Amino acid sequence: MVAFVRDNLMLGREIAGVANMAGEKIPTSIIGVLSTIVAERYTHASINALFMYANAPPEIPSGGKPDKVLSWLRNVNTESIHPLAVLGVIIDDFMERDVNAFARSWNDGELDRSATIEAERQKVRDTLEKDGLTYARGGTILKAGSTSTASLEESVKKHGLPTVEIEIRRALEKNRT
16 A cells, blocks of 8 residues: 555656646546446456556456446545546557557457547547546646646647647637637
């Protein structure tokens, strides 16, 4: 448990320059979406490895894969100092992994794997957006309207120019509404 707290504090220092979201909880809607998608695309062992790598609370929930993911994400909300940082690492694996890496989980005769994975990725993006959040390549979750010029500069240094594109799209969308 001491290592968990220490690692969470270190993780908090690493993301502090991107957006001040300490304590921001993972929205219920994204927990629901991920409990389905992660359960379909990962094995029990790979879910365990992914959540441990993301610095989720160390106690592995019991139950089937959807229940495990649901419980673990809820535990992240209650036990982690930076739940959105943990979420970012988990989402990063799914969003950036090559489609063929998910081939092991395909046993339903699906022919167009890339279209299915891209649709699931878009569902994650859309769900985050509905809660005022955006995924940035590299596992960063940004809060809409919270990125100041200084934070944007830090984000560009850390994650590259795609961060600017995300901010521009978010600003344009905000002006439309």
